[in-house]
Amino acid sequence: MTEAVEKLRSAFSALNGPNTYGNGRAFWTAFAVGLVAVFAYPMFVGSYSAGQATLYLLYGFLGLSLCFIWGYCGVLSFGQVAFFGVAGYAFGVVTLNFGAEATVPAALAGVVIATVVAAALGYFMFYGGVRDVYVAIVTLAFTLVMYTFMAQTAGREWAIGDARLGGFNGMPGIPNITLGGTSFSGATFYYLVAVLLLVTYLGLRVLVNSRYGRVMVAVREDEDRAEMLGYNVKLVKFVVFTFGGTLAGFSGVLYASWGNFIDPSVFALSFAALPIVWVSVGGRESLIGAVAATFGVQRLDQELAATGSEWALVIIGALLLFVIMFMPKGAVPYLDRYAKAGLGWLREKRGAGSDREVKAVDSD
Amino acid sequence: MDMTEVPAFVDIFSLVNLLLQFLDSFAFLVLAAVGLVVIFGMMGIINLAHGEFILVGAYSTTLAAVAGAPFVVAVVIGTLTTAVFGILLERSILKRFYDRPLDSMVATWAISLMMIQGTRIYFGNSITQASTPFGSINYGPYSYSAYRVALAGVSVAVLIGIYLVFTRTEFGLKARATIQDADTARAMGVNTERIYILTFGFGSALAGLTGALYAPTLSMSPEVGQNFLVEAFVAVVVGGSSVVMGTSLAGILLGAINAFFSNVYSTFWGRIALLAAAILAIRLMPYGITGVIENIRDRRRAGMSLRESLKIPAVTVLLGGGSND
Numbered sequence: 272m273t274e275a276v277e278k279l280r281s282a283f284s285a286l287n288g289p290n291t292y293g294n295g296r297a298f299w300t301a302f303a304v305g306l307v308a309v310f311a312y313p314m315f316v317g318s319y320s321a322g323q324a325t326l327y328l329l330y331g332f333l334g335l336s337l338c339f340i341w342g343y344c345g346v347l348s349f350g351q352v353a354f355f356g357v358a359g360y361a362f363g364v365v366t367l368n369f370g371a372e373a374t375v376p377a378a379l380a381g382v383v384i385a386t387v388v389a390a391a392l393g394y395f396m397f398y399g400g401v402r403d404v405y406v407a408i409v410t411l412a413f414t415l416v417m418y419t420f421m422a423q424t425a426g427r428e429w430a431i432g433d434a435r436l437g438g439f440n441g442m443p444g445i446p447n448i449t450l451g452g453t454s455f456s457g458a459t460f461y462y463l464v465a466v467l468l469l470v471t472y473l474g475l476r477v478l479v480n481s482r483y484g485r486v487m488v489a490v491r492e493d494e495d496r497a498e499m500l501g502y503n504v505k506l507v508k509f510v511v512f513t514f515g516g517t518l519a520g521f522s523g524v525l526y527a528s529w530g531n532f533i534d535p536s537v538f539a540l541s542f543a544a545l546p547i548v549w550v551s552v553g554g555r556e557s558l559i560g561a562v563a564a565t566f567g568v569q570r571l572d573q574e575l576a577a578t579g580s581e582w583a584l585v586i587i588g589a590l591l592l593f594v595i596m597f598m599p600k601g602a603v604p605y606l607d608r609y610a611k612a613g614l615g616w617l618r619e620k621r622g623a624g625s626d627r628e629v630k631a632v633d634s635d
Numbered sequence: 636m637d638m639t640e641v642p643a644f645v646d647i648f649s650l651v652n653l654l655l656q657f658l659d660s661f662a663f664l665v666l667a668a669v670g671l672v673v674i675f676g677m678m679g680i681i682n683l684a685h686g687e688f689i690l691v692g693a694y695s696t697t698l699a700a701v702a703g704a705p706f707v708v709a710v711v712i713g714t715l716t717t718a719v720f721g722i723l724l725e726r727s728i729l730k731r732f733y734d735r736p737l738d739s740m741v742a743t744w745a746i747s748l749m750m751i752q753g754t755r756i757y758f759g760n761s762i763t764q765a766s767t768p769f770g771s772i773n774y775g776p777y778s779y780s781a782y783r784v785a786l787a788g789v790s791v792a793v794l795i796g797i798y799l800v801f802t803r804t805e806f807g808l809k810a811r812a813t814i815q816d817a818d819t820a821r822a823m824g825v826n827t828e829r830i831y832i833l834t835f836g837f838g839s840a841l842a843g844l845t846g847a848l849y850a851p852t853l854s855m856s857p858e859v860g861q862n863f864l865v866e867a868f869v870a871v872v873v874g875g876s877s878v879v880m881g882t883s884l885a886g887i888l889l890g891a892i893n894a895f896f897s898n899v900y901s902t903f904w905g906r907i908a909l910l911a912a913a914i915l916a917i918r919l920m921p922y923g924i925t926g927v928i929e930n931i932r933d934r935r936r937a938g939m940s941l942r943e944s945l946k947i948p949a950v951t952v953l954l955g956g957g958s959n960d
Binding site: 347349392395396398399400401402403404405407408409411412413415416419420423540541544547551581582583584585587588589591592595596599 | 675679681683728731735736737738740741742744745746747748749751752753755756861864865868869871872903906907910913914915917918919921922
């Protein structure tokens with residue numbers, strides 16, 4: 272019994288560390304409340320609305336992928352949507368050829384292809400000695416070329432088996448993810464994505480707080496210093512970038528299955544901007560910030576689009592500019608500071624808090 | 636797009652066609668990139684709103700031309716408007732980002748998004764286009780827009796102009812001093828702040844000129860600037876940060892690749908070949924052609940003979956070692 276508790280405690284401690292905001296009791300309490308809200312949401316709004324809201328959840332992986340490589344390893348990629356799109360198309364091609372029973376292998380194929388594409392691009396960049404702004408340019412150029420490429424695939428000759436790529440018309444009729452006879456849509460799909468996102472988030476927390484995460488941060492802070500200390504900086508960046516491609520690809524697979532459709536707009540500049548906006552607004556060095564900002568910004572975007580406002584893109588752009596000018600580390604560090612100040616104030620007011628509480632807050 | 640067809644270079648007309656295509660590609664690459672490279676080489680800022688600077692130039696030129704201004708006057712108006720616009724943007728926003736290159740990319744991208752959508756809201760999805768000056772050149776079964784070919788001459792003139800500005804004027808001298816060592820330049824009495832403003836204005840003017848020159852040949856939509864992005868970025872990646880040497884050599888190399896693939900297959904494959912060339916180029920020379928040239932120059936300075944100094948960079952380029960790493 273005590274052994275199990277001990278194991279649980281050590282598993283929990285792996286989640287916390289210097290590389291994540293929010294490690295104390297207060298954070299995990301708020302996290303649990305938020306989690307309950309996310310899981311209770313479909314019960315209040317019904318299956319259809321939950322299905323619609325799944326889009327925000329599945330974008331969460333895309334946000335996390337950029338947060339992981341940019342925030343933790345200092346590699347700014349404008350091309351996460353390219354891996355997202357490649358995986359979505361691959362999922363579409365496989366399922367349109369082999370039907371709904373093949374969704375799981377298709378999902379796997381999508382993620383693997385996105386990973387391989389990211390690895391190939393990453394190999395050329397990082398082993399070529401490409402750094403900083405050049406990485407950003409190359410990833411952006413890659414996305415633009417993918418857009419040009421997919422946009423011109425309208426002709427009949429652009430088909431893989433039974434799946435026509437369809438140019439600007441996109442690829443309709445992509446089936447829902449089906450697992451053991453259950454077709455995931457509406458609330459069931461919502462729960463599936465929510466659970467996967469939770470697992471991914473916690474997994475990434477463990478990763479960034481591990482030894483490897485510390486090396487990533489060392490590379491972010493000073494590449495040359497990390498190299499001098501004996502770390503293989505190129506390999507670290509290559510691995511991190513490739514894994515970022517995996518996460519983005521996973522997001523793309525879920526996206527194609529969510530909308531039963533994919534088209535070249537996933538490679539468009541306006542879409543490529545979104546992960547940058549989410550991660551900048553939330554705080555690039557905070558995984559939870561990236562996910563929360565993904566929900567928030569997309570919700571705002573949805574509201575603006577629903578009112579038929581053509582100002583949506585202008586407002587999103589202004590938000591990004593404001594954040595990068597006045598709070599370049601995003602919202603989370605500020606929230607973190609205010610929360611700590613608030614907790615400290617509470618504690619003072621209550622007189623001497625228990626030792627335990629002090630420790631929990633201090634470790635933030 | 637029949638890829639199996641064997642390209643026919645037998646008749647003189649297709650050779651002429653290939654040559655004109657090359658001149659066109661060269662001009663497009665060079666003009667698309669110069670404004671971006673001047674700002675990048677000087678301040679280390681990649682201006683992701685570069686396409687929208689071109690948009691400002693193209694729109695103001697088109698509006699002036701359609702309102703009745705002679706084309707040359709309209710081009711001057713477009714260039715100056717963009718220069719003023721660039722300086723205003725630099726003073727209000729971009730000067731905060733000089734020591735944060737990645738953030739400056741994000742900031743300029745935000746500006747780009749706002750400008751594209753703002754243009755759409757204000758002007759709608761398109762505006763009336765100015766007419767193309769000159770006619771077309773006809774030869775055999777082909778014809779080519781004479782204006783697009785004339786732009787090759789303009790692009791060479793622009794490169795020479797930039798070279799003269801940076802080597803023969805006081806501004807150029809101070810600008811080069813500021814690139815090399817801003818602190819020392821400041822200590823020697825150069826007003827580096829002013830140099831940054833002027834360089835940014837100069838780079839913006841070049842972007843505006845590009846927009847102005849291509850305004851008659853492209854449909855005037857809010858996305859007009861994005862036509863230039865891939866070419867501009869690829870030219871910067873391959874050329875590196877040196878404006879005249881890097882960009883012109885990149886223009887020749889990439890122009891030839893683009894012309895060949897466009898001519899033999901299609902414009903689409905020309906673009907794909909451009910990207911493939913860029914990715915290969917960064918694998919071989921991470922700091923672009925500029926990096927290779929600087930490497931050779933350093934070796935020369937270190938006392939190697941010309942042959943010796945050329946040999947080693949050539950080997951590293953072929954074997955793929957990072958030359959400036």
